[in-house]
Structure formats: C-alpha cells, structure tokens
Amino acid sequence: MRRIGQGRTAEIFEYTLNQIMKLYHADFPAEAVQNEFRITDAVFRKGLPVPQARLFKDDESRKGIIFERIEGNTMLSLMIQEPVLIKELSCQMAVCHHSLHAQNDEEGVLPAQKQILTGAIRNTSLLSEEEKIQIISYLSTLPDRKQICHGDFHPDNVMVNETRDQYWVIDWMTGMSGDPAGDVARSWVILMSATLPEDTAPAVHRGFEGVRNLLLDYYIRHYLQISGISRQEMDAWILPVAAARLNESLPGVEADQLIKLVHDRIRLLK
Ligand SMILES: Nc1ncnc2c1ncn2[C@@H]1O[C@H](COP(=O)(O)OP(=O)(O)O)[C@@H](O)[C@H]1O
Numbered sequence: 001m002r003r004i005g006q007g008r009t010a011e012i013f014e015y016t017l018n019q020i021m022k023l024y025h026a027d028f029p030a031e032a033v034q035n036e037f038r039i040t041d042a043v044f045r046k047g048l049p050v051p052q053a054r055l056f057k058d059d060e061s062r063k064g065i066i067f068e069r070i071e072g073n074t075m076l077s078l079m080i081q082e083p084v085l086i087k088e089l090s091c092q093m094a095v096c097h098h099s100l101h102a103q104n105d106e107e108g109v110l111p112a113q114k115q116i117l118t119g120a121i122r123n124t125s126l127l128s129e130e131e132k133i134q135i136i137s138y139l140s141t142l143p144d145r146k147q148i149c150h151g152d153f154h155p156d157n158v159m160v161n162e163t164r165d166q167y168w169v170i171d172w173m174t175g176m177s178g179d180p181a182g183d184v185a186r187s188w189v190i191l192m193s194a195t196l197p198e199d200t201a202p203a204v205h206r207g208f209e210g211v212r213n214l215l216l217d218y219y220i221r222h223y224l225q226i227s228g229i230s231r232q233e234m235d236a237w238i239l240p241v242a243a244a245r246l247n248e249s250l251p252g253v254e255a256d257q258l259i260k261l262v263h264d265r266i267r268l269l270k
C-alpha cells in the first residue's frame, strides 16, 4: 500500500480508490483505536464534516481503521505552501470549530471534558501534588457543558478541498463532550507552544513561527467573534488545559514553556 500521510500515532495508506487505512503504531493500545472509531462514527452520524469510519481492523498486530478518503490538503500544509491564504484559512478554521460546538452529546456517547482533564492532570509527573489539587479544585468551578469538542483541533487535523469551499475534521481520538471555551483554550495552548523538531533549519523555524502566530491571532479572534464567547471565558480554561497537556510526551522546550505558564497562572489564583 502507498503511504500518503504520517502523524504522531499512525501511518496513513491508500487502501482503495476512495478509502484510506490509518494504521496505528504497533504499541498503540487497541482500546484507544476503538475509541477513535466509536467517536468518529458518533460525530459522523450527527452530520458533522468528518470522514466516515468504515471498518475497525484488529486482527493483525497493528490495529487499523478504514476511513472514507478526503480529496484535499490539511490546512497546515496549505498555509505553509501559500502563506497568502493564512487569514482566509484561519477564519475558516474558526467557522469549522464553531460548527462542531453547535452540536451536543445529549446521548452521552463521548467522554466528559472535566474527567479527561482531571485524569491527565493527576497523571503528569511534571507538577507537584499540591499544584494538582489546586488546579483540579479550580477546574471544578468552570462551566459544565455537553457540546461536541474535538480535543486536538489544530490545522493538521482539518482538511480542505482544492476549491477551499469544503472542509473535514479528522483525528477524533480525543473527542469529548464539554465546554467549547475549553476546546478553544486547548487549541490556543497547542498553537502558542507547538515547535518543530530541534534539528529543523533556522529559516524554517522562523517561517513556521510566522505562520503559527498569525494563525493563532486570526483564528482566536474570529472564533470569539462568531461564537459570542468572551476572551475571559476562554482564558479561564487555559490553566487546566495547559496542565493536562503536560501529561503528553512533549519535546523538552514545549514542556518547559507550559510548566512556566502553569506556574504563572497558579500564582494568579491566589
Ligand atoms: N480520511 C483521510 N483522507 C485523506 N487523508 C487523510 C485522512 N485521514 C488522515 N489523512 C492524512 O494523514 C495525516 C495523519 O492523519 P491523522 O488522523 O491526523 O493521524 P495522527 O493521529 O497520527 O495525527 C493527516 O494529516 C492527513 O494528511
């Protein structure tokens, strides 16, 4: 099979003419793959713009999901190829994110945001027990909602067709139900701290940072404008979301930056 994409968790192969196979790394837990299948299926049934998950394959050592194939590019690759499109694509990303949040998970199919965040905060080795207790207690004061949240919404997980009038959201493993303000805060945290591998050329680093900062600015501003959510409402989620992200195996520089952010924000609680 011809490989057409690669992410942190899996490789993507052409499967048939209009289907792809997402083949997870060998050590990846089958339960997480099953979760991605289940969540993608649930949001697809709600009519959201996601590729249909067709089959879960767990008969081989590497688990896989066969998905409907999207004809297009990720927003990230388009932004890097054509920087003039950054503003348009960032605003489209905001519209897309908002359209997910307009739906809710009344049926309770998706895991709950506060539970996911609490679990990750408890599990990180980068915070003290006292810090964890403070953050979790603060988290319990934030709104309880049941809107559809993606949990990893960034421009490499949004695809767009060639004429840029249709988009799809992929990679639903971290889908959850919760407060949209928390889902946008998570995108903010990812976008403000994401780095390229350390051996990338300095010029590419600078180019990437330019894309990242412009995107962050346009996307957040447009999202807040169309959703009516205030910057304060989004900002309130940054502490628990950043703390929970420390539980992911991040590159050292990203972890250091987030630890500093978390420490600064804990100080503001007092
Ligand atoms: N349904 C699809 N159709 C076409 N390309 C896809 C599809 N799903 C994923 N891809 C490609 O594979 C890449 C990685 O997929 P993704 O699901 O985000 O994996 P990961 O969990 O590893 O990030 C995407 O950035 C995209 O280029």
Ligand SMILES: [Mg+2]
Residues within 6 Å of the ligand: 007, 008, 156, 157, 171
């Ligand atoms: Mg991805």
